[in-house]
Structure formats: C-alpha cells, structure tokens
Amino acid sequence: MHLLHKSAALAAVVVALSLAACEDDPPSRDRANNAPAIGAGGSLAVKPSLLGEDGETASAGVAESYVPTGDIIADSGFRPQVDGFAFENYGNDVGPQNLTPAEVQALFGDQVCVGGNGDDCRLIPPAERWLANENERMAGGHCMGFSVAAIRMFQESLEPEPFGAEEPAELEIVGNADLQRSIAEHWVYQDLPLIQEEIVQGAPAEVLDTLVEALDSGEEDYTLGILMADGSGGHAVTPFAVEDKGDGTAAILVYDNNFPGITRAVTVDIEDDTWTYVGGTNPQNLGEVYEGTAETESMVLLPTNPGDEIQPCFFCREDALTQGAGLGTVLPDAKAYSEVTLGGDPANHPHLVFVDEEGRRTGIVDGELITEIPGIRVQRGFSVRNWESAPEPKYQIPAGRDIAVTIDGSNLKKRTTAKIDLVGNGLVVAIEDIEMSPGQEDNVLVSGGGDGLVYEVGGKGESAPQFFAGLEDGDASYTFAATAAGVRKGSVIGMFIDREEGNVLLDASDVKGSVDGKAFFGLLLGKATAEEELVWGTDELELGGRGGDVYFNYKETPEAGEPLTLEVGPEDGPFETLKAPFDP
Secondary structure, X not given: OOHHHHHXXXXXXXXXXXXXXXXXXXXXXXXXXXXXXXXXXXXXXXXXXXXXXXXXXXXXXXXXXXXXOOEEEEEOOOOHHHHOOOOOOOOHHHOOOOOOHHHHHHHHOHHHEEEOOHHHOEEOHHHXXXXXXXXXXXXXXXXXXXXXHHHHHHHOOOOOHHHOOOXXXXXXXXXXXXXXXXXXXXXXXXXXXXXXXXXXXXXXHHHHHHHHHHHHHOOOOEEEEEEOOOOOOXXXXXXXXXXXXXXXXXXXXXXXXXXXXXXXXXXXXOOOOEEEEEEOOEOOEOOEEEEEEOOOOOEEEEEOHHHHOOOEEOOOOOOOOOOOOOOOEEOOHHHOEEEEEEEEOOOOOXXXXXXXXXXXXXXXXXXXXXXXXXXXXXXXXXXXXOOOOOOOOEEEEEOOOEEEEEEEOOOOOOOEEEEEEEEEOOEEEEEEEEEEOOOOEEEEEEEOOOOEEEEEOOOOOEEOOEEEEEEEEOOEEEEEEEEEEOEEOOOEEEEEEEOOOOEEEEEEEEOOEOEOEEEEEEEEEEEEOOXXXXXXXXXXXXXXXXXXXXXXXXXXOOXXXXXXXXXXXXXXXXXXXXXXXXXX
C-alpha cells in the first residue's frame, strides 16, 4: 500500500509524537510543532538579491503563496519565510564569489593542496580544474547551494551568525562574499561522491514515499531535484511538508529559491505516477510547466547529511597517501572513475555523445538523453535559474576504459567556443578553445585511464585548439599547455602522459596545417612545489606530417634558469633536439 493511503495513520503518528514531546524526538519534529502555519505570508521583508540591488527582482509579494487545504501527513517544520533566504537565486552573470581553494580543501582534505593552507592553498592541477568546472556549472543558477545551505542552518549544523544575522531570513547577500562562498560550496554537494551514493531516484510515487518517511522521522533532510526531460539541466528546491490532496494526489510543499519567502507546491499524481510543477525564472514568468513520469525518473532526492564528512577524492591519485588527520581519502578501485565535462556558453553549447565499440550511445541526441552504454554514469546538474540556460551534464567513465565521444554541434544557434576535459586519478587532460559552428561534429577519443585525449578537427577553415594537461607526482605538480595555430579540418592531435616513466607526447603527425602541411605550436611546462614555481616554454614548434611529434620528460626538468630538452620527430625516430628556454 502506498504511504499516501496511510495518511490518517501518519497524521495520528504526528499528533502522538507532538503530545509525547520526548527528549529523544528529532529536532525537526520539535520545529514542526512550533512552526508558523504553512502558507502564512507577510512576515518576510524581501531583501535585495545579486540580481538587482534595488530588490525589484525579488519574488515575495508578487507570486502567491500556496495554502494547503488537505491533510498535512508529514512536516519537518521548515518554513520558507523563516528558514529560507530572503533574496532570490542568481547565476554567474552577476559576478558572485564562488568556490575558492579553501572550500575544496574543506571538502576533500589536505591532499588537494600542493602547498599552503586554506585561502593560501595551491591546488593540485586536477583539483584546480574541478574547481573551475564546478564554478562554471553554476552559470545557470545556485539553486542547489541555496537549498543545502538553508537546510543545514535549519539543522543547526551551519550557523547563520558568522554570515551576519541570527536567522537565515535576516541574512544579506549583497556584499556578503562569505555567504556567497558558502552557497557555492553547498551547490557542489550534488557532485560529492558520498551524496551521489545516497541519491533517491525512481518513479514519483517511490520518491514521495521516501520523502514522507524522512520528513516524519527527521533523520535526513533532502533537497528535491526536478530535471528537464532532455537531461540538459534541473532545478533544486527544499521540500518541507507533504499534503494529501485526496483522489490519489499529493502536494510536496517546497521552498523555491527563485521565490523567496513563500510556499510553492509540486503535485504528484499517485495513480498515473507523474509529477508536475508550475515554475519559471521569476514570478513575472509563470507560464512554464515542468513534469515527469515513472519512465523519466526526473524527480530525485539528494541527501544532506553525507556532505558533512570529508569526501573521498575521485580526482586524486589512487596511490596517494590517505592516512593522517585532515589528509582525506580516495575512492576505492572498484568505484574509481574519470569525469568528462563540456564547458562553454550555457545557453548555446554543443552536446557530448559517447559511442562504444558496439555502437551504443550515451548523451543528448536530438533533444533526448540516451543512456545505452553500461557503466557510464550521467551526472545531471541542478543549477537552473533560467531554464533556457543549462550546462551540459557531466559524465563519469569507469577507470581504465577508453571510449569515443562526438562533440555534436547540430543544436547550436550560432558559432561558439567550447572545451572538453577529463579529470581523474591525479590527472587532468583538456582541449580548450574548440571553435564550433552549427552542424559541426568533432571527434575525441577519451582515455578512461586518465592518460590522454585524441582530437579530430571537424570545423571548416583553420582553428587554434589548445591542449592542457596537469598532474601531481610526489611532492610536485606539473602543467603542460600546447597551443596550435593554422590547424585545418581533418587534423588529428593527441596528448598522452606516461606517468610511470614521466614522458609526455604531443602527437601532431596527422595535423594538416597551413604551411606545407604543417602548423605552428607553442608549448609550456610548469612545475610547482611547496617552495617554488618554475616555467619553461617555446612558440617555435612547426609540426605536422611524419615528423610532427614532440616528446619530453617532466621528471627530468632542469634547474631554474636551464632550458628544457624537447625531442621532435616521428615515433621511431630520428629525433631533433630542441631547447625550451626557462621563463623566469
């Protein structure tokens, strides 16, 4: 029997718990007893958001608060006008303070720093790239961060006083960099390994059952994620009560951070196993309806409590030291993965489509999310303020697995620039400044072992893609950057790292360039330790054709002031020795 059909029994349990008032009652149950009536308005003075310091974009008092008429069968005691923020959700276009190295260290432990601590932490290259990717993915909105931060303040595991007020609804966001950083840190909860392991996803009725139990017990406070059908983005809201509306329907009452201070409702039809939410980017735009079914599994619950622990670091080396106070851990071999991320304009970007040796696909194809390849996990993001501005999902590839991916520009409205990177096991490899036109398809071979990428240029004319790699090795971190100029359609470029030997290969043997079949490359190598940062570089590499490969060994970097030795030539030789000068 579905839990909604037990509404009378559940209501009796709620009453019994309130009468008992035992010392062992969960805090949320006490809060429910003393909380204001659901849907009560008028008690929140809406504050200016980063969207507009005059407060004109603020929602309370413009959209009406939902007032339940049925039986409340579960209630945490959270109330938007008291426990939510009084300012509206925002994106990156308003220039907020997002993640810094200090938050990454707090999440994953000291192992992410090659030197320094807190605000002075110098991140290892994969951690630095992960930070940049997470911040970029907040472009569409910080809704997940709003929900988690508000929940943790409600739980009293995060105090509002250090951010400037005694209650969440009294906090200001304008000029409050510390609170902006905290919201960004809580936004990334959706991408943390321990939280991903506990996400509840399934048919709407099943998700509703779990939520009712959690709200009633107070053992976990969830964020409710609602996803777009094509997988290109989603919104995160804070569920705090469930109403039995009768006739096999229920309303999940939520704090929507696009509408501060008021109660909103997600409707669940138990008989049809569907959900519906009337939303929009703000109260002036309420004409959009978002919905899902048992097949789409597009309504999910994300737990809060697992985020209180230091997370296992998926992008740190598997053989890294993982013992010691504050150092952190890595994922076990059976759970290890590399993460593939596409970056670019959140409102006009291509899609990634993975293809395996059997022709199965995973990715967004013709506006629909397809998940045919076993083992590849799709990590859809909850970052939407504007539903038309949604970053691409991230993809997790099991460690050691190679796979082909197409950068598909068939959906592009206009020419754009994108990037793709692979992060995992102490390494990041990326292709940046990929010029994409509508209809263009570029191909990439991704190494799930985390040691390289091969890129085939599909665009017309000449392009200038940039390759980047970074890794940690012992007590040092290394970064490599190669910039190509004059690369024509059909060119194939690869970058590979052999971490056992320390060799780096830039394979340009199949490059079609503008000067006698060759193109020009610039190359930089950086080495950082806790004591110093060193850089070598040259922009005089003319590559392409049979002699178009460059080799060097990062473990044999010279002393400061001495040039770096490069070997240029085909795989089987002969090689020409070049020197990349030291750059002070």
